[in-house]
Amino acid sequence: MSSDARQGIQSVEVAMEVLTALEEARRPVSLSTLAKLADLQPSKVHRYLVSLVRAGLAAQEKGSGLYTLGSAVRRLGIEALRRVDEASIASQHAVELRDRTQHTVSLSTWSDAGPTLIRWDYGAYPLPIAVRVGSVLPLADSSVGRVCLAHLPQAITMPVLKGQQRRGETRTYTDSELAELTDDVRRTGVSVTTGAIIPGLAVIASPVFGPGNGLALVLGMALPSRELTASLTRRLSDDIVKTSTIVTRDLGGQVRHQTAADPP
CATH class of the missing domain: 3.30.450.40 (GAF domain)
Structure with a gap:
């Protein structure tokens, strides 16, 4: 394997930082609040949110525009809990x-x-x-x-x-x-x-x-x-x-x- 492959994919790691910030917020949050929690620039967080929303890992509330975890995360969480021994x-x-x-x-x-x-x-x-x-x-x-x-x-x-x-x-x-x-x-x-x-x-x-x-x-x-x-x-x-x-x-x-x- 190449050195880059062993090091992983940085964009995936950044996406996980955004998802972790969404989880730690414990409630729907604005883009600016999420950026502070993730310690990233709002413009960068927004680009990742676009992809995360498309994948169902994040969601944006229609009325408030706030961001929260998506349905795909809930499915993953339920399956993870099912496998816990x-x-x-x-x-x-x-x-x-x-x-x-x-x-x-x-x-x-x-x-x-x-x-x-x-x-x-x-x-x-x-x-x-x-x-x-x-x-x-x-x-x-x-x-x-x-x-x-x-x-x-x-x-x-x-x-x-x-x-x-x-x-x-x-x-x-x-x-x-x-x-x-x-x-x-x-x-x-x-x-x-x-x-x-x-x-x-x-x-x-x-x-x-x-x-x-x-x-x-x-x-x-x-x-x-x-x-x-x-x-x-x-x-x-x-x-x-x-x-x-x-x-x-x-x-x-x-x-x-x-x-x-x-x-x-």
Whole structure:
């Protein structure tokens, strides 16, 4: 291949800059506004828009004259979402997190029974627990469960929570205590529990959001509680939030929290 072929086609890259600016605008915009967002001259943006509109990748509203994404982009987006394998994408990053920290990592998703483990990758530290994929976790007592309580609608979580409480599978909190727990998860992006389910086990969990910005998965990290100092908690919390943020963006979701290191 020639050097030019390997370098790509510059005009296509510029067209993508225009489309990216249209996407980042989150609404129909004028030519001048789009040019500012793309950091390009308006005359240059207009030439690209003519071709993008012809291809259906952009559209111009008849009444206002504002530009927005076209129907072809919507079709591409729908097909891209159809092909997303959330667990597969997240698993790649989860294993990297395990290798980087040497601590056990997990992935969980919501099912009719509650938060359910779908992946468990052991780290270098022995844990006081034998885990089976498919296990359902207690909502109020587990880090994973608290993430679900914080980011899923109560209409979904409350019936499961009440059922677990009735069967003695999770403890009962007052409304104010539960609100404090979930508010903290939403603010920091993590839930940290020590010995809540199994004595000697500490777990840090963080949400992963998917298309439509709903909770898709929960990324967890388990380690012996004796290892979890205050400084290590901060470092691992920051690491797991950064990883869950990367996965969220890969899935097309939107991050809802600050990083763990950010001030409230």
